[in-house]
Each structure stands twice: as C-alpha cells, then as structure tokens.
Amino acid sequence: MPRRPSFPAFAIALALCGAALAPTVASAEEETGAAPAPPTSPAAPTTPMTAPSSEVTVPAGAPLYLEGQDDRILVDGPWLFRADLEDAGVPQRFYSQSGVDGWSGTTAPMVWNVGGSTRESYEGSIGWYRKDFRLPASRTARTDRWIVRFEAVNFRATIWLNGRKLGEHIGGYTPFELELPNLNAKGVNRLVIRADNRRAIPEGIVSQPIPATGWWNYGGLQREVYLRKVDRLDLTDVQVSPSLPKVGGSATVTANATVTNYTRGNQLVTLRGRFGTQPLDFGEQVVAAGKSVTLTTRTIVRNPRLWSPARPSLYRVRLVAGAQGANERRATEVAGYTLETGIRSLVVSGSGQLALNGQTVRFRGVAIHEDTLARGSAMNNADRASLMRLVRDSGSTLVRAHYPLHPSFQQLADRQGMLLWSEIPSTYQLSEADLGRAEFRKLALQEVREDLLANRNHPSIAVWSVGNEMASSPGRNQASYLRTSADLIRTLHPTALVGLAFAGHPESGCQASYAPIDVLGMNDYFGWYTGVGGNIADRDELDPFLDQLRACYPKQAIAVTEYGAEANRDGPVEEKGTYEFQREFVAYHLAAFASKPWLSGSVYWALQEFRIRNAWGGGNPWPTPPIHQKGLVRLDFTRKPAYDVLRTSYRASRQYVPRGSARR
Template identity: 50%
Template sequence: MRRSPVIAAVLAAFAAAAPGAVAQTDPAVTTPPPAAPAPRVETPKQGKLYEQGPTNRYLLAGTWLFRLDQAEVGLKEGFQKQTATTGWSVTTVPSAWNATDESVESMSGTVGWYRKDFRLPSRSKRFSYVIRFESVNYRSRVWLNGKPVGTNRGAYLPFEIRLPSGLLKRSGTNRLVIRVDNRRYPTDFPPSGLSATGTPTGGWWNYGGILREVYLRRIDRIDFSTVQVRPVLRCTTCAADVQYRVVLRNYGTSAVKVRLTSRFGSRKVDLGTKSIGAKRFAAFTRTIRVKKPRLWSPTRPYLYAAPVRARIGKKTVAGYDLETGVRSIRVNGAGRLLLNGKPLNFRGMGVHEDHRTLGFAIDDAARRLMVQETQESGATLLRAHYPLHPRIHELADQKGLLIWSEIPVYAVKTQYLKQKLVRELAARELESNILTNQNHPSVIVWSVGNELSARPGAVQGYYLARAARAAKRLDPTRPVGYAVAGYPAAGCQREYDPLDVIGVNEYFGWYPGPNGQIADRTLLPEYLDSVRACYPKKAIVISEFGAEANRSGPVEEKGTFEFQSDFVNYHLGVYATKPWLSGAVYWALKEFRVRPNWDGGNPRPNSPIHEKGLITFDGVRKPAFFEVQRMYRGTDQFGSGPAR
C-alpha cells in the first residue's frame, strides 16, 4: 500500500537526522515537515514508577518531541490555534495533547507524532532491549532509526515491542518514533462515532497521546514472559496453596541452562532448572503449601513479597518483583459474594483517570489523591470502565481497596459485536487485563463489559459465554461479572447464565429511561427484588448510581446539591433494606470530561463535564460527599454477620 505523503515526509525527516538510518521517503514529497528542535540526547537511568514487574527497567522520561499531523485530518482553524501544529515542540511523556481542549475536533481525534532520541544504557552486545508502553490511545505505529518495528491497537493496557538488535546503535543515538492515531470508530473500545447532530459520541473524553509511562527494558538473554503467583485458599482455616507458573524466553543465540528461584515471604522457593533453546520458551511450575497464612483483606491488607530470579550459573540475569496476598473471593450458592468466607456488602466509588490540566495523563500525586479521597469517603472498592494504572493497583493492594477490574467493552452495538474481529479484540483485551493484573489481591471481579444491549440476543450471549469461559480458564480463583443497564422492561435474561456477578447500573429518579420506566424512584425497591428473583444464585451489585449537581437550589430541582444529597440518601437507604446485595458503587468520585454537549440529565449542564462526581474537577467536596461518607462509614461492609 502506498504510504501517504505526510507520513512519508515525517519519516524522511526523522530518518535523515539519525546517522546510518535508511530514510523511508516518497518521491512525491518535496517539502519536509518543520525542522525539529534539537533535543538533548539522553541516556535513560534505571528506575520505575511502580514496583511490581521486571527489573532492569529504564524510564524514558526527560525530553521528547511532539507535533500534530494537521494536514492528514484537516483540522478546523479553531483547533489549530489551540494546539501547536505549526512545527515540533518539546514535551514530556506521559502527555495528552488535547488535555485542556474541549472542542468537538478534540473529541473527534487526530494523529500525533512523538520522537525520543536516546543512547543505550550499555554498549554490550549481550543485551537485548524491549520498549514498553503502559498506555497509548489508540492506534500506534513504532519506528526505530527509520525502520518500522511494531504496531498496537487499543488503550489502557501495556504493550511491548522488541527492538531488533540489527537496528540498535550500541554506541550512537537511537531515534524512537511513535505515530499515535486517536480517531475512534464504532468497533473500538470504547466505541465512538457521530450522533444524529454530528457530535462525537463516547462514554468519556477521547484524550490522545502517550498517556502513561514508557520504559526501556534491558534483557540479559533471559526474559519473563508470564509470571503468575496465585494463592488458593479453600477455607479461612485451611492451609493455602500458592501456585507458581513462570514462563521464560531465551533471547540469546544459544541454549542456556537457567535456574529459577523465588521466595514467598521468608520461605525460599526453588522452581527448578531447565535448558532453554535459543529463541525458545520454557514454563516452570510449582505449588507450595502455606500452613497458617496471614490473610489479605481491606481491614488487614497483609502482603507477601514473592520476587522471582533467573540465574545462569552464579549470575542473576533476570528478576521480577511482586507482592501478593492470600485471600479467597467467591460467590456462594445463595448468591452472596464472599471475601475470606464472609459476605461482602462493600461501598465503592467509580473513578476516571482525568485531571483539569493533565487530562488522562495524570501524575502520581493525582493517583495518590484518588486513593486517599476514596478511603476518606468510606468506600472500599474502585471501579473504572478500563484497567487502572499499575500504580493504583499497587496502592489498592497496600491500603486495602478492592477493585472491580473491567475492560472497556462499553456500549458496543450488536451489529459491531457481531463481527468476529471485534469479538477477537475484546477477547485479547480481557486476556491482557488478566495476565497484567492477576497477581493483585485487590482485584475481586473480572468484568467483561458494561452496558451492551439491555435485551441481549444470541450475539451478546455468545460473547458473554466465551468471555466468561476464557476468564475462568485464565483465572479460576475470581468470579466473572458484567454491568447491565437497569431497566425493569429488560426482564430475566438467560444470556447472563455464565456470569457469577451481575452489576446493575441504576438511575431511578434521575434519568427517565425508555418510555419513562425509571423516572419514578419509588419503583426502585420493587425493581431490585425482581432482579434478585431473576438471578437468585448470582451475586448482585449496584455497579452505578448517581445524580448531577453543580449549584445550590430546591431539593426537587435536578442538578442542585440538595437534590444530589437527597438522591444518595434515598438510594443508599433502599440498598440497606436488601440484605442479599453484595455491594454498591457511586458514580463517580470526582468530575471528569465526557463529550461535547453532555448534559447527564441536568437541566443546567456544564458541558462537557460529568458532574455526578461528589468532588468537583477542582477538588471541592460537594455536600453529597459527606452524606455518602456518613452512610458508607455506617455500613457493615465486611460481613460480621452470617453468609446468608
């Protein structure tokens, strides 16, 4: 396929400045893009923002270059003025190039280019290198020294690309180039398109860029492909079985004998020795018994250190650090979600990684504040519509927060879910989430989606069945859930049979719903009872409830602080009368951007801000925050009573 002139010109400029690189030019192009500023050529230093994962990570921070590819998408003049599109500019990564741009063009998406010039931390030819992107939105193409090395589709989950040894400059400057396209389509996760009025649709703001950190990983012949340390607890007084499964890859050119060791707490664990052929994989498995384990729970989040080390001879060539906790999470025959054998009735917060000035590319201070504010509200669970940043997972493990871990298969229309490729991409998203986050004890549910059709047919049933089966194959120790739009007319659905947990997104008394069926909040108790009758053996969770508020006013007027406070008191009061509920999640902790022309049911909205948040975008707590705090703190969330 013929490369577009814009792409060819950009690559030509990138390659020309890299000594020895082969320029990938298009003869039709005569005018190169604006010359880039001369960045500092940096040697990354060993370091990491989050602890768990492979050692020998080098954070690619410092100076990056960025430019928008305005010619390719023909952006309107207003958007051009708000963003630096006339040439290259110095930036840092992570970054959202439209972090403060709330225009329609910003939501629609565009193409951006990033460039990083760096030297390798070692000249030794013994080492291989991998580049790791924690999250890029949405389609990525990566070049090293003018040559393509990989692509990716998706966001919110990491991907890695091996940097071919033949392209690396061991003693010179390496040029990494990433083309990012954040234009969204109905087949993406989450999907996007245009409304009847031509406004972009989507469940949250479409931030473009390299939105989480980038690492360079150094590999000394052996690398970790999969690391699974899975504690299995069959009863609260039982010994725990800790199941190890570690897959190594030999990047070297000859076979090597590798010894793999670990420890679990203070106990040493020998995982054995194997010969691994060049470019081949080997799996190491072992199960150990922990007789009197200290259990992890939100009230006592005890963690066991379980680092893994690979040795060739006496030399440690690869390491993987992690902490995990011993705990059980399951649904009993009476449809209750049990943590360590006790019934849960958690109270949670929905969250989005969003910031007034940083957009999605939030920093560690914002992540810590999110966790702090969640705990101060009395909540003990986090739910997002996508996998959260790995640092948030670590903080949740350490501080005793539960996580409803969901993939962004959100509101995908049946006509697109019907396509085999879309289902395959969803399956890949689920697998990646489980493999990435399986060692965190805070994760209690694998959610396979959110608000697909409220009346699922054969297509959705097929997807849910396959997704649930895949999740249980990858991790049989956690229940599988899914969040549905709560409408009485939906009735009982057999397509939900493969699920363990059903999340109900209910907005009785806020949105009218189809034909006004949820306009009257007094119908909520009856509706919840009908859900229980439909699914008596499944755990039922209120996965969303909330009301917008941006001003003071009459309690009966939607959009006022008084209405929001009354709303949360009523709904939480109803939940308290349903002893079979396993939890409830307020949507959301803090305000975030949704899309242009968003009103959220508020007669006086502040588009594009989702103002159901209990805390404003600028950090001010609304009166309803304290109502939620009072009721959350007054709820027995961890089952001092019997598991009915």
C-alpha cells in the same frame, strides 16, 4: 423555570475549557449509544508545548511501581511532539526525520488535548511522539537485547525505531511490549510513536473499532514508556496464585513464569525464588535458542496472613533465573522479577452473596476516571495518591473504573486494602451488531487477555468485568461473547470472579445468557433518567426491580454498579441538577440498598467529576459540558453537599459481616 447556574464549578469549567451552556442531550448512561457526527476538521493540540530540544539523553528514571522485571528504565527527560492534523506524517516520513523543525518539546506521558472543549478536540486526531536517546553504557553488553514497554497509548499506536517499523497496537488502557532488534548500542537511537485517537473511521477502512464514548477522548501517551534490558533470558507472564480452600487453613501457592532464551545456543535454565520467606524451586530445564518454556512450582503456606480491606497483608515474591551455556561450567544469574501479592478467598456463596475470607460482603464503593485539571488522563503518582486519599476518606472499600487502572493505583489498592472492579473499555455500550463483527470481538477479547496478564497478581482486583451497558436483553452475539470472555478469564485466572455491568430496565426480564457471570452489576438511574417510555422515571420502581433481579439470579452475586445525579448549582430539592436534589437522591438510594441484605454492594457514579464530550447534558436542565457533574467532588477537589451524605452512610455501614453475625 430553571435558573441559570451561578457557582464556582461553572466558572472553573468556563475558564479552563471554554464551555458554553448546551441543550440537554441523551445520556451515555441511557441506552441510546448515539455518538456525535464526525467533525469537519481535526482539532489542534490544546496541551501547552515547549521549544523543541535536539538534546540526546540517557533514560535513567526509576519504575513508578514494583511489579516487573529487573533493569526496567523509565524513559524520562525531554520528548518531542508533532501534531498531524492532515494525516501526512507517514508519507512525509516523520518516523525517520533527524531534525526538529515542526516538532515541539514535551515530556512523557502526555495527552495532547487537555483542556479541550470542542467537538473536534473530542473526536480525535493524530499526534507523533519522538525520543532521541542513548543506552546507558555501564549497563550494556554486546549480546544484550532490549525491549520497550508502553503502559498505554490511546488509541491506535504504530511504533518505529531508527526508521524501522516495529509493530502496532490498538486499545488505550492496556500495556504492550516490542523487541528492539535494530537498536544502536553505542550511538543515538530514535524511538517514534504515531498515536491516532480519531473516532471517525478513516476513509478507505471498511471496519475498525473506535474509542469508547463515555468519557473524554484523550489522545496519545496516557501512561509511561519503559526500556528493559534482556541478558540471555527474559522472565514474562509471571503469575502467583494463592488458593485458600478453607478460611483458617493452609494456602496453596502456585507460581508460573515463562522463560525465553534470547541467545543463539541452548541454555540450561534454573529458576528459583521466594514467596515471603518460603523458597520456590522451579527446577531446571534446557531451553532451546529462541524458544520459551513455562515453569511451575507450588508451596504450602501454613497459618497465612490474609489480605482484606481491614488488614491488607502482602507477601513479597522474588524470582531469579540463571543461565548456563554449553561451554560454561556454572550458571550465571541473568534475570529477576519482583512483585507483591496477597492470600485471600473471594467467592460467591451458595446463597448468591460475595464472601471475602468467610465474611459476607456488602461493599460501599465509588467509580473514578483518570482525569486531572492539569494533565488530563496522564496522571502522576502524586495525583493517584491524592485520589486514593479521597476514596478512603469517603469510607469506600471498592473502586470501579471503565478500564484497567494505572498499575501504580492498583499497587496502592493492594497496599491500602481497596477492592477494584476492573473493566475493559471497548464493550462500553457496544451494540449487538458490532459484537458480531470480528474486529470488535477481537479487540474486546484482546483487552480481557491483556488486563489479566498484566494485573492478575493484584489481590485488590475483586471482579474482572467483561462489559458495561451492552443491550440489557442480550442477543445471540452478546451471549456468545459473554461465554467466550468468561472462559478466557477462567483459563488465565481459575479463581477469578467474572463480572458484567448492565443498565437496569424492569421490562428486560431474566436473561439466561448471564449464566457465565459470577457478579452481576446493575446500573441504577431510577428517578434520574426517564429511560425508554418512562420505565425508570419513578424512583419508587427501584425497590421492586431489585427484588426482581434477586428472583432472576438467586445463585449469582448482585451489586449496584452505578447510581448518581448531576449537580452544579443551588436550588429546589425537586429540581434536577441542584445540590439539594443530588443530596436527597443519594440518601434515598442508599436507604433502598440498605434494605436488601442480599445485595453485595453499591457504587456511586462517580466520586469526582471528569471531562466528557462537549455536547454532554447528563439529564441536567442546565449542564456545563464538557464536565460530567454527577461527581460528588469537583476536579479541583472541592466537595459538594452530597459528599457528606455518602461519607456518613459509608462510614456507618458494616461492609464485611462475619459469618453467623446478626444482619444489619
């Protein structure tokens, strides 16, 4: 008879989240795809608020990461928040209110349901954010334009400025920008955001994408807001693409940038820059009023310093645009853009193995979620640095996430030599029927595009994954989506590797629709979940299934993208949910992976615990929802015994093997 758990993690979960023991339910990592029924009423915010402030501030925060345009300003200082449980904000015109009655004080980023544990809190609600501000007078001219950038709003965002609706965006993990055409250059401006993370489709809306179900549904401003001044010209869609045809040879660097003329007259545009110490000259071109052009240049880098986990060499890239109007005698520098990137070769070899700079890749990695005890998904840079230290301590050289990670974390990965598996969230367990619906496909392809445009300069991103745990036997709709999304990635980033994570089930057989995928990731829960009809209950079936995958896909790279077991108590090694079971589970699976020299890598799911839906069981007879407890490290950074098993194995593994070396 399983014993009720008695341990610190359980106490923490109860104290922080009000969780009670719940019966075991079907796992999100199994292929049920079932979501809880809609709640009877929305939940009030659980994040602590302060008294509202009517103070009007001048945003002055420095950007949290390097890549981007000059003149970016973090919108810091006090914000206002207002819950809208009855969806009354639009008819009551919350977007045009000047008073603070009904509003609470907060900061941004902030998600409103940190610490929530109820079904209602998970199912989502509506919240409003407001920022009253003035522009910095010393940095503002009459002809300037301003743009607002939202790093991430979960899930449906509607934006107003000074009572005027500017636009909308769907999707919680990719950035979007809007021009501010009615900005008051001298007076007070009021920026208002309506965030809607409801999972239930609102009445009257026939069809609409919903937030993914595999992790806690945080609502609101998950990431920062920036303002950016535009003086005549704006630089966007900057892509710097190094190509290394031969390891040991020269690299060709192709740089592209889109220049937009925001003036009412033609401008003679010059664009120049540097890649490291080498000059970049895009030439000059007349750009008509209100139009955009994309400029391209190339340079050769001889004897390049290559980026790798062992030596993450980076090059600083700086672009500067000049503008010269019809009545001006010379050009004036008006726009700049800065980034870091690296030169490396990452390909799938003819034998179906990943090769980084000519070395065979056998990475060992972990998966993460952006989650903290105090701030939920609205992490700060200190949180991200702590998480990266933990990743590095584990001996990992790759991190996987179900969504594009914060740009600051990706910058850390670039600088510290950590590969990333970047995935879009909207296709998580997306059904064949939904893949055939226009609005779901549109959102998925939008997320692919936004991820690539925002993050394609990062050398750390090894794989661009187009989905996770869709049907393991794809139908016509999934096959079409895989082709379309892979084509989109290669159009935006010709040297990118396209990935897909799928649930491992032996009866699925070989899938011809996986042909567009470069790196296939198998989610391995042999010996943890039972699967359909017990098809993955026996862990001894893992070894022959891995061989079956190799036989099916001899020319594609194959990795294990998930494996893991819940643990929250001491107990017998044969009892699921005990630390002893988890420790032995990790050791067994690592040994199985090590026996397959063709396997490109493995990822433990997940390094750290995170919040998930309140009915979560995860295969554990005594779960403690809403905490997902496959993590080897708790949310308070205390470690479970299995962490040391993984750490010892990872640190002893030779993860990058030079060509011609003996196999290990």
